[in-house]
Amino acid sequence: MEPKYKIIYYQTKEKILNGEYPIGSAIPDELSVCDQFHCSRMTVKKAYDMLVSEGFIYRRQGQGSFVLPRGGFQVPPENIIKRSFQGFTRALEKAPIRSKILRFDLTFAGEDIAHHLNISPQEAIYDIERVRFAYDQPYCLEHTYMPVALIPGITQEILHHSIYNYIERELKMRIDAAHRISSAAPSTKKDQEELWLEEVEPVLVVEQVVYLDNGKPFEYSITHHRYDLYQICDYTTRDRD
Amino acid sequence: MEPKYKIIYYQTKEKILNGEYPIGSAIPDELSVCDQFHCSRMTVKKAYDMLVSEGFIYRRQGQGSFVLPRGGFQVPPENIIKRSFQGFTRALEKAPIRSKILRFDLTFAGEDIAHHLNISPQEAIYDIERVRFAYDQPYCLEHTYMPVALIPGITQEILHHSIYNYIERELKMRIDAAHRISSAAPSTKKDQEELWLEEVEPVLVVEQVVYLDNGKPFEYSITHHRYDLYQICDYTTRDRD
């Protein structure tokens, strides 16, 4: 059963996207929506606050709730990754993904990686390097570290496809969230070879720790993305003091 | 008067940061906090949900609320911009900022920029190009477009310092939010000259539309940041289906 606030959220978002609530216009006030959906104000507020946090509307005490312009950015072509947290495979849903495995080792975590994965430096980890392809083109060079204890049974076969699918479908664990730092960098020799880049072409470096449902970090990775196939989109609101 | 949910939010965050609630441990359940702060569950939930959205805790029905590890990332040196939405000047609070003005023109918006600023193509806009310096070093090359009607009275003097301060302090308008797209790109000849980059050194390109309090876009800008002085940090949670 879908909760009421999500129903209100989806229907309102749909009306914004299809232009029924045009940019700059006021959307219905909370009490009207309460009437329409037979619910209380808190429920409407929850739905509307989701739209605020995603940059669809803004709200002002004493005035109302209004549709924001959406930056007027072009929708990128579908072969460009618009980053969402959900890992490589899902970001390019329509294209078949394959991987070239450069390294697949078992080793000890060591200080640095142990720190990121919140484990002891003596714990066993996988040390994996892959180039990921879609549309017959390399997209990124991934260097991934995962605790063996948490993610047992990884094989070459799995690495050729999606580790994330294995974790969710076979191990029945849920991938839940990620902390990330992203920056630009000149491409290394290896980047240039594996990602088919010229010397002056850079990469976008994403360093991340990914968490399971149970709060455990299961992946620390450093990924070099082709600069022309990866974009980061965001909407930020100022904290009100 | 600070609302109760913010008090609970700040105090709980503080206890997480100073280690009183260690990583992986359960923080007090909602009813205990209700007792302690003499408030209702909704109030606690609001505070805790803020901590969830910022990546400090996760919550599980039937289990409790737990402190997440925080990725173990190094705190970057203070001369590196860790991006927050608040514009260049505030991101480097301790360093004096100066600007080299490359262009300061009045012109018509044209189709593309009008679209981003949600105005008509015939409207007058400022067309500003600046290199921004801190610590005696160039940080970024900004190309900014702003509607004259919305932000009157911009002068060279203002451009040498902060446009944002002028808008908030002199015009008494509040800067509220921004939509952004970020990506890496090879540096152009101009980037290399102005940002003191070698040919193989890239830039991080941030294209953004910034909004005022009243929902009006007041700035469309494309900024080329030095790759080694800019980082994007984020935490993303999976939507639960």
Place this chain on the structure above:
DNA sequence: TAGTGGTCTAGACCACGGT
């Protein structure tokens, strides 16, 4: 079964903006 968080109600009072 007991304890947790998720959702929801039907009110309430307040702050703010415009008339």
Place this chain on the structure above:
DNA sequence: CCGTGGTCTAGACCACTAA
């Protein structure tokens, strides 16, 4: 003044987890 959203209450029922 009225209508808006911001906060808050004191309950309720449900879903989920672990013992």
